[in-house]
Structures are given as C-alpha cells and as structure tokens.
Amino acid sequence: MRHYPTRPLRGLLYFAGLLQGFLAVNQVDIYGEKLVKIPTPKYVVFYNGTDTMEDRVELKLSDAFEVPGGCMEFTAIMLNINLGHNHKMMNQCKLLGEYATFIEQIRCFQRNGYELEDAVDAASEYCIEHDVLKDFLLKNRNEVRQLILTEYDEKKHLDNVKENAREEGREEGRKDERIDIAVKLRKKGVSISTISEVTGLSADEIQRLEEVNS
Numbered sequence: 001m002r003h004y005p006t007r008p009l010r011g012l013l014y015f016a017g018l019l020q021g022f023l024a025v026n027q028v029d030i031y032g033e034k035l036v037k038i039p040t041p042k043y044v045v046f047y048n049g050t051d052t053m054e055d056r057v058e059l060k061l062s063d064a065f066e067v068p069g070g071c072m073e074f075t076a077i078m079l080n081i082n083l084g085h086n087h088k089m090m091n092q093c094k095l096l097g098e099y100a101t102f103i104e105q106i107r108c109f110q111r112n113g114y115e116l117e118d119a120v121d122a123a124s125e126y127c128i129e130h131d132v133l134k135d136f137l138l139k140n141r142n143e144v145r146q147l148i149l150t151e152y153d154e155k156k157h158l159d160n161v162k163e164n165a166r167e168e169g170r171e172e173g174r175k176d177e178r179i180d181i182a183v184k185l186r187k188k189g190v191s192i193s194t195i196s197e198v199t200g201l202s203a204d205e206i207q208r209l210e211e212v213n214s
Contacts, residue, residue, distance in 0.1 A: 007076040008061040012042040015074075023076070047077045048103055054087045057176070098132045106148070120145050182206050183213055 009057050017040060022028075028036055047053055061074040079086055081096060083104040088154050090097035109119035124141055128134050137144060178199045185195050199206075 001009060004047070004059060004076075004078060005063070007045055007078070008043075008059050008074045010062060011076050012061060012074040014042070015041045041074075042075070043076045044048075045076050046081045047078050048081050048100070050107075053078070053080050095133075098127070101132050102127050102137075117145075120148050179205075181207060183209055186210050187213075 023030065024038065030036055045059075047057075056107050057078040057080075059078060061072070061078040062068070062070055079089065081090075081100055081101040085100075090100060090152050099209070101125055105123035106116075106119045109122045112118060114122060124137050124145070126132075127138050178201060182195050182201050182205075185198075186206065186209070192203050195201065195202050201209075
C-alpha cells in the first residue's frame with residue numbers, strides 16, 4: 001500500500017481538470033441561478049502488486065487532512081486484481097481474469113528461479129498454450145514483454161533511489177544534512193515529490209534549494 005495513499009488527491013486533481021474541460025466544451029455557466037448537472041465521478045484503481053491487500057479498499061482524501069473535519073471528500077476505490085481475488089468481477093471480465101493469470105505465471109516462474117526476462121517468456125508460452133490471452137499475446141508478445149521489463153526496471157530504480165536516500169537520511173538526521181541530500185538527489189534528476197518523501201522536506205523548500213543552487 002506504500003504507493004497509494006496519495007491516490008485520492010491525484011484523482012481529485014485529475015477529475016477537476018476533466019470537469020474544467022467539460023464545462024468549457026459545453027459552455028456551461030456556473031454563475032447562474034440554475035443547478036448545473038455534471039458527470040458523476042467514480043475513481044477506481046486496479047492493484048496487482050505483491051503487498052497483501054483485501055479485495056476492495058477505500059482510500060479517502062480526508063485521511064490526508066492535517067485537521068479532521070473539512071468540507072469535502074474524494075474516494076478512490078482500489079480493487080485487488082491479483083489471481084484469487086474479486087472472483088465475481090474476474091468472472092464477469094474474462095480479459096481481466098486472464099491478465100491476472102498471466103501476471104501470476106510470471107511470478108510463479110520467478111519463484112522457481114527464473115530471471116524476470118525468462119519468466120515473462122515462459123509465462124507467455126504457458127498462456128498461449130493454455131488459451132490465456134492467446135490472441136493478444138500472439139499479436140503483441142514483444143510489446144508486452146518490453147512493457148513489463150521497462151516497468152519493472154523503473155520501479156526497481158525508484159525503490160533503490162528511495163532506499164539509498166533513506167539510508168543517507170538515517171545516517172545524517174539533521175536538517176542541514178537532509179538539505180544536502182535533497183540538493184544532490186535533485187542534481188541527479190530525482191523528482192521533487194520523491195525527494196520530499198524520503199527527506200521530509202516540503203516541495204517548496206526543495207524548489208527554493210534548487211533555485212539557490214542553480
């Protein structure tokens with residue numbers, strides 16, 4: 001669940017952008033006396049990570065409020081699409097169920113000692129042989145392979161960056177040393193949000209450091 005607490009906030013910002021576009025395209029006057037009808041938002045996130053998670057989890061924007069209360073709420077519904085979860089949904093959506101099987105086969109081959117690249121190839125062969133995503137894999141096998149390998153490499157790199165920064169932060173501890181870490185990470189191209197997460201500095205502080213050291 002470590003990557004998901006900000007989903008409601010991200011969903012709110014995304015929906016706000018869509019809503020602005022909707023109002024502009026339909027030339028809606030929001031300053032009149034008449035009630036304006038807008039599309040009903042529904043924000044669903046599919047989860048297929050390796051952390052233990054229930055079939056359905058509600059993530060609320062209000063969990064991020066500094067002080068409980070507030071005047072608004074936005075909810076992200078996270079659905080676990082790993083094999084063995086949300087049986088009814090998987091049965092209703094054959095493609096989603098087959099995708100879960102494909103991902104589980106990759107992990108199964110990895111548990112048996114396969115490197116990721118070989119595990120993807122073996123899982124593709126298994127699924128084609130057992131008529132799981134068969135047509136899709138026959139047409140797009142190379143693209144699927146590259147996508148999974150790229151996604152894995154990016155996640156691994158980001159995790160390494162975060163872990164290395166956390167280690168530096170634990171060793172340094174003090175504010176001036178965390179500032180030094182933030183400056184170094186920023187020069188390496190690490191995003192402001194990631195630096196903020198691992199150092200505890202605010203985005204504004206990091207932005208000011210970047211301006212001072214530019």
